Amino acid sequence: MAEAILTLNAGSSSLKVGLFRRVGADRLDLAVRAEVAEPATAPRFSARDAGGALLEKLDWPQAANDFRVIAQKVVGWASRHLAGDRLLAVGHRIVHGGSAYIAPKLLTQDLIEALDRLAPLAPLHLPQNLVPVRAIAAAYPDMAQVACFDTAFHHTMPPVAARFALPRNYEAEGVRRYGFHGLSYEYIAGRLKDVSPRLARGRTVVAHLGNGASLCALRAGISIDTTMGFSVLDGLVMGTRPGTLDAGVLLYLQQHHGMSASEIEDLLYRHSGLLGVSGGIASDMRTLLASPEPTAREAVELFVYRLVREAGALAGSLGGVDGLVFTGGIGEHSAPIRAAVAERLAWLGLEMDAKANARGEALLSTPDSSLELHIIPTDEEIMIARHTLKLAAGR
Numbered sequence: 001m002a003e004a005i006l007t008l009n010a011g012s013s014s015l016k017v018g019l020f021r022r023v024g025a026d027r028l029d030l031a032v033r034a035e036v037a038e039p040a041t042a043p044r045f046s047a048r049d050a051g052g053a054l055l056e057k058l059d060w061p062q063a064a065n066d067f068r069v070i071a072q073k074v075v076g077w078a079s080r081h082l083a084g085d086r087l088l089a090v091g092h093r094i095v096h097g098g099s100a101y102i103a104p105k106l107l108t109q110d111l112i113e114a115l116d117r118l119a120p121l122a123p124l125h126l127p128q129n130l131v132p133v134r135a136i137a138a139a140y141p142d143m144a145q146v147a148c149f150d151t152a153f154h155h156t157m158p159p160v161a162a163r164f165a166l167p168r169n170y171e172a173e174g175v176r177r178y179g180f181h182g183l184s185y186e187y188i189a190g191r192l193k194d195v196s197p198r199l200a201r202g203r204t205v206v207a208h209l210g211n212g213a214s215l216c217a218l219r220a221g222i223s224i225d226t227t228m229g230f231s232v233l234d235g236l237v238m239g240t241r242p243g244t245l246d247a248g249v250l251l252y253l254q255q256h257h258g259m260s261a262s263e264i265e266d267l268l269y270r271h272s273g274l275l276g277v278s279g280g281i282a283s284d285m286r287t288l289l290a291s292p293e294p295t296a297r298e299a300v301e302l303f304v305y306r307l308v309r310e311a312g313a314l315a316g317s318l319g320g321v322d323g324l325v326f327t328g329g330i331g332e333h334s335a336p337i338r339a340a341v342a343e344r345l346a347w348l349g350l351e352m353d354a355k356a357n358a359r360g361e362a363l364l365s366t367p368d369s370s371l372e373l374h375i376i377p378t379d380e381e382i383m384i385a386r387h388t389l390k391l392a393a394g395r
Contacts, residue, residue, distance in 0.1 A: 002085040004031065005392070006078045007384040008071065008132050009093040011125075015039055015070060015132070017047075018381035019078050020389075022088065028385050032081065036074065040065045045077070055081075071132035072139045089144035090136055091388030093183060093380060094129045095232070096122040097149030098174055104152070104387035107133055107145040115147070121174060122231065124269055146388040153182030153189075154216075154223045161225045161317065177234075179226035181208045181216070183380040188327055189221035191376050195362070199372055202322035205314050207307065208378065209330035209337070211239035211283065215307070217314040225317040227310045233268055236310060237303045239283035242272040244306075274299045285330050285337065304337065308344040321348065323372035326364075332377050335360065342373065 002021055005028060009016035017034035032055065034047035043060040058077075063069040079087055092107070098118045105111060112133060119126045136143055162177045164170070185206055192200040204218040213236040217225040227235025227243075237243045245268075253259045259267070275283040278299040282288055285303075288296040315321040324345070330337055335357050342352035342364070349370025356364050365373035 002082075003088040004078075004082055004085050005088055005385045005388050006075065006090045007092075007381045007388065008074070008090060009380060009384070010067065010129050010132050015067070015074065016381065017074055017078075018385060019081065020382070020385040021085065022389065026389065028382065028389060030382070032078075033381070034074070034077075036060075036070055039063075039067060039070050043070055045073070047077075047081075067128070067131035068135040068138075071135035074132075075136055075140060075143075087143070089146060089388050089392035091146045091148055091384040092129060092133055093150060093384055094147045095125040095150045095180065096178065097147075097151045098178075099176070101147070101149050102152045102155040104146055104148045104391055106391050107137075107147050111147065112137075118174075121178075123265070125232065144392040146384075146391050148183060148384045148387045150180050150182045151178040153186045154179030154226055156222045157224055157226070164230070175230060177226075177229035179214070179216070179223065180228045180232050181212070181214050181226075182223075183383045184208050184327060184378040185216045185218070185223060185226075187379050187383050188325055188376055189218055192218075192221060192325075195374060195376060196323065196372055199323040199325075199374075203315075203318040203320055204323045204325060205311050205318070205321055206325045206327060207311070207331050207341075208328040209236075209307075209326065209334075210328040212241070213238045213307075213328065213330070215310050215314055217317045219318060225314055227314070237277070237299075237306050238273045240270050240273045240275045242268060242276070274303060277302055285334055289334070289336055300337075300340075304340045304344065307341055311341070311345065315348065321371060323365075323374065324350070325374045325376050327376050327378040332375055333360070338364065338375075345371075 005020045007018040015036040019032040020028040021031050023029050030050045032047050032049060037044045041064055043063050045058040045060060047055040049055055060073060096118055098121060115130060133145055136145060164176060188206050201220055206216045206218060208214055212232060214226055214228040216223055233241050235243050250264060253264055274288060278288055279295040281291055281293055281296050288300050326338055338357055342350055350373060351366040351369035352364050352373060353366050362375055
């Protein structure tokens with residue numbers, strides 16, 4: 001009987017699922033990638049095999065806005081799909097581990113309660129991450145579950161990169177810079193060993209660009225700085241989030257518009273970023289690039305401008321830069337954004353091969369470029385699965 005690992009990546013608008021079969025002591029092969037789309041309104045489950053062929057599509061209208069039922073349905077589907085193989089454990093992406101949790105951990109009731117107490121650090125994400133954890137614990141009490149923290153990879157940042165210039169008592173409460181997208185950056189750091197030994201040993205800026213977006217400065221594969229900070233609101237312009245914002249703007253909104261904390265939260269998480277700057281046209285980069293509207297063009301320009309500015313800042317943190325890696329949905333698939341970024345970073349000695357970029361090739365820099373420029377597709381699910389196997393197998 002073979003063993004398998006199930007991974008769950010719960011977000012606000014989807015639940016990403018991975019099913020991996022164990023091959024040998026520590027190797028995992030992808031069996032299925034699946035997703036539950038629109039879980040709040042009209043849950044739709046779709047599953048594809050490792051080659052991308054569609055296996056199944058299901059509608060679960062009775063589970064609308066009930067992540068508990070959705071999670072139980074996913075685990076039930078995975079168990080049936082395994083056809084007699086044993087589901088060894090379930091791994092979860094947990095967006096925030098605070099200062100205490102800097103490595104994956106087996107989920108216990110005590111840990112779940114500790115993560116509940118961290119919810120103020122990620123109020124829209126962490127509670128959502130924990131819903132499937134509780135659902136599986138209730139339906140399958142003997143199932144091992146593992147928490148993989150998106151902040152853990154950045155615990156190597158030096159104190160000066162993590163500290164805010166606030167009275168120190170707030171830092172003692174956990175008000176500091178954490179960084180996110182850590183599972184993605186961990187995967188990219190591992191891939192650099194095969195893709196470019198030079199960058200694996202050197203100084204690399206990785207751009208994880210999607211609806212949520214950030215940059216990470218890697219020195220020899222170790223995170224030393226990143227653009228997201230205390231929350232996922234910081235840094236780059238994102239689909240519906242503003243990125244770095246003068247705190248005085250928040251005071252202005254409170255004092256002159258009478259906005260409450262919950263109204264400001266809604267504004268910052270759901271109505272800003274590309275969506276806000278484009279005047280409500282879209283939060284999706286593909287739609288904005290195709291739009292003839294001036295506000296759409298301005299939103300794209302701001303996205304690129306801020307990305308390049310932050311990349312320059314991380315080059316300063318690194319004391320120079322040897323290469324740039326694009327990953328995430330926009331980074332992997334948007335040639336116009338990659339070209340615009342490369343053009344504005346030409347002062348660093350970066351030269352892009354326009355034809356390679358148009359074709360989406362893995363290596364985008366020319367032989368004469370001072371910097372290497374790569375596309376490396378990320379894989380958060382395999383990182384979750386590997387961590388889960390290591391902990392679950394060692395129980």
